[in-house]
Amino acid sequence: MVKIPTKILIVDDEKDFVEMLSLRLSEVGEKVTPAYSGQEGLETLEKTGIDVVILDIKMPGMDGIETLREIKKQYPLVEVILLTGHGSTETAVEGMKLGAFDYLMKPADFDDLSAKLEGARKRKDEQEERIRKAEANLLVRRTGGAF
Numbered sequence: 001m002v003k004i005p006t007k008i009l010i011v012d013d014e015k016d017f018v019e020m021l022s023l024r025l026s027e028v029g030e031k032v033t034p035a036y037s038g039q040e041g042l043e044t045l046e047k048t049g050i051d052v053v054i055l056d057i058k059m060p061g062m063d064g065i066e067t068l069r070e071i072k073k074q075y076p077l078v079e080v081i082l083l084t085g086h087g088s089t090e091t092a093v094e095g096m097k098l099g100a101f102d103y104l105m106k107p108a109d110f111d112d113l114s115a116k117l118e119g120a121r122k123r124k125d126e127q128e129e130r131i132r133k134a135e136a137n138l139l140v141r142r143t144g145g146a147f
């Protein structure tokens, strides 16, 4: 089976971490775009189709929660996985209430991250499929089923 790459945006102010993670995810066939601040992440979302955002909570300037709010407001179907440090689990829970798919504690285990990415991608695909079906039903009803 040919794997369709997940379009991933990584938003984190730790440059080394972003580069290392981008490399690893690219190696397993994903399509990764890096960003080093919330603002840069939002600019990327405007230009590029993204399935899942891996989003650091602690960033200077626009933090992860603020960035998450903006992502969910503008792109509700884009899934977000939060990255937290020790002591910010409460913030991660707050983020999930705001629509984040899940969170990971740093330093993130790659297998854990892969499993969560797969879950996030699946949720997005299923939601998009439901929307397509609903749109098709709407069309059938509007035309009375007669094409």
Ligand SMILES: [Mg+2]
Pocket (backbone or CB within 6 Å): 012, 013, 014, 056, 057, 058, 059
């Ligand atoms: Mg950080």
